[in-house]
Amino acid sequence: VTVSDLVKESFDRIEATDEKIGAFLTLNEDAFEQAKRMDELAKTSDNPLFGLPIGVKDNIVTKGTRTTCASKFLENFVPAHDATVVERLHDAGAVTIGKLNMDEFAMGSSNENSAFKVVRNPWDPTRVPGGSSGGSAATVAAGQVLFSLGSDTGGSIRQPAAYCGVVGMKPTYGLVSRYGLVAFASSLDQIGPLTRTVEDNAYLLNAIAGHCDMDSTSATVDLPDYTKSLHGDIKGMKLALPKEFMAEGVSDGVRKQIEEAVETLKSLGATVETVSLPTVKYALPTYYLLASSEASSNLARFDGIRYGRRAEADALEEVFTYSREQGFGEEVKRRIMLGTYALSSGYYDAFYKKSQQVRTLMKQDFANVFADYDAIIGPTAPTVAFKLGDQLEDPLTMYANDIMTIPVNLAGIPAISVPAGLSEGLPVGLQIIGNHFSEPTLYRVAHAFE
Ligand code: GLN
Numbered sequence: 001v002t003v004s005d006l007v008k009e010s011f012d013r014i015e016a017t018d019e020k021i022g023a024f025l026t027l028n029e030d031a032f033e034q035a036k037r038m039d040e041l042a043k044t045s046d047n048p049l050f051g052l053p054i055g056v057k058d059n060i061v062t063k064g065t066r067t068t069c070a071s072k073f074l075e076n077f078v079p080a081h082d083a084t085v086v087e088r089l090h091d092a093g094a095v096t097i098g099k100l101n102m103d104e105f106a107m108g109s110s111n112e113n114s115a116f117k118v119v120r121n122p123w124d125p126t127r128v129p130g131g132s133s134g135g136s137a138a139t140v141a142a143g144q145v146l147f148s149l150g151s152d153t154g155g156s157i158r159q160p161a162a163y164c165g166v167v168g169m170k171p172t173y174g175l176v177s178r179y180g181l182v183a184f185a186s187s188l189d190q191i192g193p194l195t196r197t198v199e200d201n202a203y204l205l206n207a208i209a210g211h212c213d214m215d216s217t218s219a220t221v222d223l224p225d226y227t228k229s230l231h232g233d234i235k236g237m238k239l240a241l242p243k244e245f246m247a248e249g250v251s252d253g254v255r256k257q258i259e260e261a262v263e264t265l266k267s268l269g270a271t272v273e274t275v276s277l278p279t280v281k282y283a284l285p286t287y288y289l290l291a292s293s294e295a296s297s298n299l300a301r302f303d304g305i306r307y308g309r310r311a312e313a314d315a316l317e318e319v320f321t322y323s324r325e326q327g328f329g330e331e332v333k334r335r336i337m338l339g340t341y342a343l344s345s346g347y348y349d350a351f352y353k354k355s356q357q358v359r360t361l362m363k364q365d366f367a368n369v370f371a372d373y374d375a376i377i378g379p380t381a382p383t384v385a386f387k388l389g390d391q392l393e394d395p396l397t398m399y400a401n402d403i404m405t406i407p408v409n410l411a412g413i414p415a416i417s418v419p420a421g422l423s424e425g426l427p428v429g430l431q432i433i434g435n436h437f438s439e440p441t442l443y444r445v446a447h448a449f450e
Contacts, residue, residue, distance in 0.1 A: 083180020155405025162429025253423025296339030
């Protein structure tokens with residue numbers, strides 16, 4: 001097959017299915033040209049990603065291709081450069097097919113906060129695909145592309161991967177460059193791969209991981225070949241199941257699939273023991289205060305002058321106000337207000353500072369478990385994909401979907417979601433969490449389980 005064939009196949013599939021799914025916001029018009037050029041040059045490469053179509057979440061900037069963050073504010077924003085991850089994919093010979101739908105500025109758990117259109121879950125179009133990387137998960141589940149990139153601030157790669165029955169990895173904070181990722185909460189954001197299989201996932205992480213001078217939080221570590229870790233067995237491995245992850249709120253169907261997963265892992269030679277992560281009960285308020293605080297600061301750059309939308313107004317102050325009033329959706333405004341409040345003098349100590357202290361305790365909780373165990377397992381989300389519209393009016397219920405994914409971002413550690421069977425005909429995700437830079441262990445467990 002030629003690269004052109006692969007690209008055409010992907011576009012055909014998108015044309016046939018995306019009216020229903022809604023995964024793509026923008027298609028890359030140049031993809032065919034690029035493919036043709038690659039074929040003409042008869043360029044060959046032993047890079048396993050060579051010639052493969054890939055979708056990119058729309059908060060990752062792409063030179064010359066509109067990058068909207070699914071926001072009216074950036075509806076016509078065309079970046080002047082590529083994100084580091086996009087550059088690396090191009091170096092590997094992958095072809096960007098287009099930009100994927102998401103919750104506006106990555107704020108949400110259902111993709112319903114996109115300013116442009118909802119994404120429907122390919123397993124059941126009346127249900128959400130999860131969020132905020134809903135497009136990134138749905139496109140892989142619908143077979144439009146085999147690989148996509150998402151971003152994960154509090155679960156946005158893993159939760160949609162779970163809801164759509166695909167594999168999603170949130171790497172260790174600092175492993176993948178954030179240069180060119182539109183910042184939501186900079187101390188939590190991380191780009192990662194969504195794929196059909198664990199093996200594909202490892203190939204994609206190989207391509208995007210590694211130090212980048214343009215990201216001051218980028219780690220300097222030796223990079224393993226992640227595909228090498230796929231083949232070891234998990235005999236003797238010690239796994240921990242936190243009781244807080246199987247508590248109230250977890251649906252019977254999800255619980256059953258996770259219990260079965262535990263049996264499977266045991267039959268593969270691992271031991272599984274129950275542990276406690278006592279600070280999980282503070283995860284939601286801690287995260288929503290910290291993430292919103294950082295967001296309120298990061299989104300200050302959208303002033304109507306520098307990027308995207310500029311409202312008509314008489315005075316400069318009004319340009320700021322009206323651009324933001326018209327450009328941002330409800331959830332984004334809610335977070336900016338919450339974050340501004342938590343950071344304001346008089347409240348800072350009670351909210352922002354307190355959350356930072358809880359964050360430190362949470363890191364300690366994980367460190368305690370990793371002193372004795374190789375990895376932590378549990379559900380990725382408490383339920384299967386819910387119906388479109390069901391939680392939209394109730395932000396607190398919506399936020400509760402993230403209870404098992406958020407602690408991982410607060411601690412800066414990696415986690416992967418792998419499909420673990422069906423409940424009521426819908427996919428359940430098994431989450432495997434590891435210590436900093438233990439991605440090889442996570443791939444090993446996930447691949448053995450898969
Ligand atoms: N659902 C969470 C939120 O709304 C996580 C989002 C994310 O990881 N980008 O903030």
